[in-house]
Amino acid sequence: MNNIMLPGVEVPVDNNTHYSIIAEKIYKKIGKKEILKGVDLKIRYGEIHVIAGHNGAGKTTLFRILAGLLKYDSGKLSVLGFDPNKNQHEISKYLGYVPEDSSPYERLTGFENLRVFALIYSNGDEKIAEKFIKRGAEISELTHEDLSRKAGEYSNGMKKRLLIARAIMHNPKLVLLDEPTNGLDVFSAYKIRKLIKTMSSSGTTFVIATHNMSEAEMLADRITFIAYGTILYSGSVKSAIEDFNSVNLEEAFIKAVGEKYEV
Amino acid sequence: MSRDKRTLAAMILIPFIGLPAIALLASGLTYAQTTTVYIEVLDKNSTDIARFISSQLISYAKGNGLKVNVTISNTSPTNVYNILLIIPKGFYGNISNINGVGIVYLKSLVGSIQSNEIESLIESVLGQVENNIVVNRVQKLSNISGIKVNTTNFLNPINIFTGYYLPSGKPATTSQVELSFSARLLEFSLFFVANPAIVFMGDSILGEKERKTLETLISTPAPKTTIIVGKMFASIVIGLITAIADSLGVIIYLSMIAQGGLRLTAGLILVTFSVSAMLVIMTAAIITPIVLRSSSLRSAQAMSYLVMMIALAIYFSTLFVDIQRLPRFIEAILLIIPFTHAALAISNYVLGQYLYMIINFIVMIAFTLIGVYISIKAFDSERLIVSK
Incomplete structure (x- = not known):
């Protein structure tokens, strides 16, 4: 199957597959700038799907639209069966979201950070919240001592692990991670990738935005290339490398972008 | 709350300690x-008059908490004095003549703040001297004409009895008059009550954006009403604690600078506290839509202060006028300003107009509910995230 997607080309769809996200011709303008220019995207349940693109490609805007925080201008979008423009609240119940530029509450301890969100996800039910906190603590792989300290004292890697644990402790159906390892050292990035791999085995759909192609290659079940607000390609890592006759994903991405935009 | 510990402590301690310290200073x-x-x-015949003026002036000044040093001499001063009183030659002769006019020269040092108060005291003493001269003249005329004259009645043909009454028509007691004065000062302290709520409300929403915690929070299932009301509640609690400290500081300050101090009753304190609490809640509710529609913390605070300053400036003007005596349209404009009702609630309590006071509270509650409603409608995650 040829998965190369260029603007105006329909995504080949396997009608027997269930998708957690279906986007058709999504357009989004912020101010006078058109950020997304007819995005088509299909993401299957339970996969790790990497959205790879350069800085300013529209990854963050796409994530915010998927989370229902920004409203798309036109097109059709289904996230977990809901339209984010109309049902953000419904989606939020099954969503774990870690924005690229986010931070835990630095004056709260790790446990307190988990507790605030556990109470939100459990709708105030203390018993359920306690379970979420326990699970969050396990996922974060932070020690009890670390979790008892204020998050402001954490390293960047620890903060990121806490944020991810906080986003997935309630076992969401869909997790959006925007540049989860950006700015982290090798060890912290490795731990986070390991965490994502482990969690995805439980059936959660992970959508990860990154501009790091090596990371994309390590993580992705399937990959989507995005450049200048347009989806260029969607398929498996292996097929991306083959389709673009490249030695690795980085080269495939450069070729994909170059074909259209002569970068 | 934890993040704001130091700020909160500073906001409490600075006015609470600072204002009384300023008053003391x-x-x-x-x-x-x-x-x-x-x-x-x-005029060598006027030396006794000069001594009388000096002793009376020292006594008056002492009664007003002022210190004065008087030098009497028949030569020109060689040093700089705050005030010069010159009694020229022939003064005694002129005032002794039944048709004569005595002249004195009273000169104050330019730029001397304390001169004004002492100058008015000297004028009072001179008024007393004048009164004695008139009494002497009347007695002289009485003796010449043979007509018996009661000098006190002659000089004061009209007796004026002053008093106060309440809007109900009943006479006001001294206590009510004093309370009314205290109420004006307490109304003044309300300005300091509204202020902290503005700061904390702006920080609770846009500060969270700057600390990069907002986007994750609004992506959760927490309803926006809960988020807004939660933020408002936190700001109100901190704002109220700070406001109480600020108000106490202002009240202590005013008590120290107001002659005779403030007269407070349990009822007035309770009403002032209730008005303060309502004012903090109402301010937070009014500020929230502005904060939600602002692009940054700085612009939110600038906009909030602008709106609040305009409202408070008008509200302040109500402290110096009787709203009911203003033309109808001006009264109407003032009454649609939420803060006016905070001031009026205290005034109405003191004047015994409890029904009007309750109406003032109801209006403030209504403004609060409108503020909350507009805030919920104004909550736009896209605007909050995208704005720089």
Whole structure:
């Protein structure tokens, strides 16, 4: 199957597959700038799907639209069966979201950070919240001592692990991670990738935005290339490398972008 | 709350300690200064009058908490004095003549703040001297004409009895008059009550954006009403704690600078506290839509302060006028300003107009509910995230 997607080309769809996200011709303008220019995207349940693109490609805007925080201008979008423009609240119940530029509450301890969100996800039910906190603590792989300290004292890697644990402790159906390892050292990035791999085995759909192609290659079940607000390609890592006759994903991405935009 | 511990402590301690300290300093400095008065007596027959003026002036000044140093001499001063009183030659002769006019020269040092108060005291003493001269003249005329004259009645043909009454028509007691004065000062302190809520409300929403915690929070299932009301509640609690400290500081300050101090009753304190609490809640509710529609914390605070300053400036003007005596349209404009009702609630309590006071509270509650409603409608995650 040829998965190369260029603007105006329909995504080949396997009608027997269930998708957690279906986007058709999504357009989004912020101010006078058109950020997304007819995005088509299909993401299957339970996969790790990497959205790879350069800085300013529209990854963050796409994530915010998927989370229902920004409203798309036109097109059709289904996230977990809901339209984010109309049902953000419904989606939020099954969503774990870690924005690229986010931070835990630095004056709260790790446990307190988990507790605030556990109470939100459990709708105030203390018993359920306690379970979420326990699970969050396990996922974060932070020690009890670390979790008892204020998050402001954490390293960047620890903060990121806490944020991810906080986003997935309630076992969401869909997790959006925007540049989860950006700015982290090798060890912290490795731990986070390991965490994502482990969690995805439980059936959660992970959508990860990154501009790091090596990371994309390590993580992705399937990959989507995005450049200048347009989806260029969607398929498996292996097929991306083959389709673009490249030695690795980085080269495939450069070729994909170059074909259209002569970068 | 944890993040704001130091700020909160500073906001409580600075006015609570600072304002009384300023009052102490101001009254201490006033008491510490001595005004120098030089009485140049060029008319040797007027030396006794100069001595009378001096002793009366020292006594008046002492009664007003002021210190004065009076020098009497028949030569020109060689040093700089705050006030010069010159009694020229022929003064005694002129005032002794039944048709004569005595002249004195009273000169104050330019730029001397304390001179004004002492100058008015000297004028009072001179008024007393004038009164004695008139009494002497009347007695002289009485003796010449043979008509018996009661000098007190002659000089004061009209007796004025002053008093106060309540809007109900009943006479006001001294306590009510004093409470009314205290109420005006307490209304003034309300300005300091509204202020902290503005700061904390702006920080609770846009500060969270700047600390990069907002986007994750609004992506959760927490309803926006809960988020807004939660933020408002936190700001109100911190704002109220700070406001109480600020108000106490202002009240102590005003008590120290107001002559005779403030007259407070349990009822007035309770009403003032209730009005303050309502004012903090209402301010937070009014500020929230502005914060939600602002692009940054700085612009939110700038906009909030602008709106609040306009409202408070108008509200302040109500402290110096009787709203009911203003033309209808001006009264209507003032009454649609939420803060006016905070001031009026205290006034109405003191004047015994409890129904009007309840209406003032209801209006403030209504403004609060409108603020919350508009805030919920104004909550736009896209605007909050995208704005720089």
